[in-house]
Amino acid sequence: MFSNVHIVLVNTSHPGNIGSTARAMKTMGFKKLLLVNPKEFPSAKSDALAVGCIDVLEKAKVFSSLDDAVASANVNIGLSVRTRKASIPTLNVNECINHVLSNNNLKYNIIFGNESSGLSNSDLLKCDYMVSIPTHKDYNSLNLSAAVQLITYEFYKHSNTHISNKKKPIVRATAKEKNYFIESLIALMGQTKFMSVKNSKSLTKKIYILFNKANLESDEVNMLLGMLNSINKKLNK
Amino acid sequence: MFSNVHIVLVNTSHPGNIGSTARAMKTMGFKKLLLVNPKEFPSAKSDALAVGCIDVLEKAKVFSSLDDAVASANVNIGLSVRTRKASIPTLNVNECINHVLSNNNLKYNIIFGNESSGLSNSDLLKCDYMVSIPTHKDYNSLNLSAAVQLITYEFYKHSNTHISNKKKPIVRATAKEKNYFIESLIALMGQTKFMSVKNSKSLTKKIYILFNKANLESDEVNMLLGMLNSINKKLNK
Incomplete structure (x- = not known):
């Protein structure tokens, strides 16, 4: 169940929250946990809160960068309580759940930030x-493992009633493929001086958002890379 | 918001869970917390986990018995992960939410047991x-504050879309009125020898369940009490 969905915790400060997250996950049928730069792991504090689900902690994979953690997934979904200025495509919780349950051939990461x-x-x-969990306007400080509990509960609840539709499966690119292309493109744009020290931050952002929205397939990324390669060859000739 | 709904924690062992519950409540717009026989309260451990919501803890009311805590409510709803043999009427989560949101003239307690x-x-x-939160069949050990988080989240989510229907408001009896009647009835049944040491436990249960299901209004309880009184008078003449 949910074997194609990873829960990813990034820069977690309190090891207790990792244990509580494992417990929250397992109550809803989730077992795959990825940790990016946890402050303390493994930890007796994590184990103490993972009542009956040490197995989730034992199988958790630890990464030193978010890039490495997201690499093998096809779709990465980040949780955020704040509305960002960035125009990253947003899904409400139901849209997020439907996306995942309609595409069980794809690998997903659901990504939660620091406390x-x-x-x-x-x-x-x-x-x-980007997905936001609805909270009251006066106080939106959801505990980390509580946020994981709410999202995994929504998955579990909807999975019992969801009827998978039979649309043609997408051979979607992995994030590693896509991001390799984006970085190559950015490097090229530095080389061409289109990107300068002054505009690099805002341009990088726009490029990521554009290609994230494109829902790139593997073949498309290969094609884009081929295009970049041809340009690079020409430039460095 | 949700001023007619109390969250009730019964026999809570870990003060940290009281703090986490306050936080879970406030993220979803709930502020009224009742505590029945908490092992340790007030407590520095509760305060530490109630980030930004000490106000909920400060206003929490402490009771020495569940009877006292439920007395002033019209409808008491207990959370249970197990399916009980007892035939207490069960609601699924959506039915529970609809019940509350359709009757904002009634006072509700949502009651959570020991860890x-x-x-x-x-x-x-x-x-x-009785309400059960759906959990995976292999592992149903929801953390106490996680259970509160899930229920309050469902309330908050649905309150944004719920359109109150205009049906005639029910003048529902309080639990104190209803339980006073039930206890009077049980006393009478002891007096009449209908209830013996042997059958008192199972009979008590059946009586409670019967009158709980009846959704008694205040006038009806008064009438029932009047009936009891008339019997008692006759018996003790």
């Missing part, structure tokens, strides 16, 4: 979509 | 309805 600061804007650029 | 043992069978007899 106090959430996901950074540069982290969100690695996400195809 | 390891949940609500006892005698606690559940004080509940008009």
